Amino acid sequence: MEPRALVIIPTYNERDNVSGIVDLTLQQAPSLEVLIVDDNSPDGTGDLVAEMARANPRVHLLRRTGKLGLGTAYIAGFKWGLKRGYEFIVEMDADFSHDPHEIPNFLRRITDADVVLGSRYIDGIRVINWPLSRLVLSKTAALYVRLITGLPVADPTGGFKCFRRGVLETIDLDAVHSNGYAFQIEMTYKAWMQGFRVCEIPITFTDRFAGQSKMSTGIIREALRVVWLLASSHGFRRSPLPRPTP
Numbered sequence: 001m002e003p004r005a006l007v008i009i010p011t012y013n014e015r016d017n018v019s020g021i022v023d024l025t026l027q028q029a030p031s032l033e034v035l036i037v038d039d040n041s042p043d044g045t046g047d048l049v050a051e052m053a054r055a056n057p058r059v060h061l062l063r064r065t066g067k068l069g070l071g072t073a074y075i076a077g078f079k080w081g082l083k084r085g086y087e088f089i090v091e092m093d094a095d096f097s098h099d100p101h102e103i104p105n106f107l108r109r110i111t112d113a114d115v116v117l118g119s120r121y122i123d124g125i126r127v128i129n130w131p132l133s134r135l136v137l138s139k140t141a142a143l144y145v146r147l148i149t150g151l152p153v154a155d156p157t158g159g160f161k162c163f164r165r166g167v168l169e170t171i172d173l174d175a176v177h178s179n180g181y182a183f184q185i186e187m188t189y190k191a192w193m194q195g196f197r198v199c200e201i202p203i204t205f206t207d208r209f210a211g212q213s214k215m216s217t218g219i220i221r222e223a224l225r226v227v228w229l230l231a232s233s234h235g236f237r238r239s240p241l242p243r244p245t246p
Helices: 015-026 045-055 070-083 100-112 132-149 165-170 180-193 217-233
Strands: 005-011 032-038 059-063 088-091 115-119 161-164 198-202
Touching: 005 015, 005 045, 005 070, 015 032, 015 045, 015 100, 032 045, 032 070, 045 059, 059 070, 070 088, 070 165, 070 180, 088 100, 088 165, 100 115, 100 161, 100 198, 115 180, 132 180, 132 217, 161 165, 161 180, 180 198, 180 217
Parallel strands: 005 032, 005 088, 032 059, 115 198
Antiparallel strands: 088 161, 115 161
16 A cells, blocks of 8 residues: 655645646545645636535535745644654645656655755756746755755755655744745755655756736745754754764
C-alpha cells in the first residue's frame, strides 16, 4: 500500500482554474488527495470546491475567513494534513504554473530525501511566459538567499515542493510568520538547518494565463528582510548541525 500523500493548493479567486487543477492532480496517483485552502474567494472558488468535495472523497476544502496570505494558508494546510496522518505533503499553485504531471517525480524522489524542491534553475532555465525583468528578479533573489544564508539550492523561492511529515512535525509551525516568497525560503531554510535532506528536481514553470498574479512589492520587501532574520537566528552559520542519531 502506497503512503498517503496530500497536495495542498491555496486559492483566492481561482474559480477558472480549480476544477482542472484538482482533476489533473488526482489523476497522477491513486494515493493522492487534495486539500484546497480557500481564503473566502469572492468569485465563489470555495463553493465550487465544496461541490467537488461532496462528489469525491479525495477532495477536501478548508475555508478561511478572508485573504490571510499564502504562508498562513500553507501552515493551516500542514496542520490539517498532519492531524489526519498523511506521510507526504506537497505544496502546489492553483494556476497551472506548477504542472501536476511532475507530482510522481516528487513522490519518487522523496523516498530518499526529506524535502524535495521543484527547481526552475537546474538543468538550464525552465520558465515559460515570463518577461526578462521577472526572470532577472527571481535569479537575483536566489543568489541573494544563497549569499546571506548559505542555503545550497538553486531555486529557494520556488513554491512547488514535497515534505515528509517528520519535517513538518519538527519545525515549529506556529513560529513561521512569513508569506509569499519569504515563506518558501523560511520553510526550506529551517528544514536544512535542522539537518534534513533537501534536494532539488527540475521542473518547468509556466506563468499563469488565467487570473491575476499575486506578486507585489510587499512580498519582495518581506523576502529581503526575512533572509537576514533567518541567517541571524543561527548566528550566520552557513551549514546545519548534524542531526542527532535516533
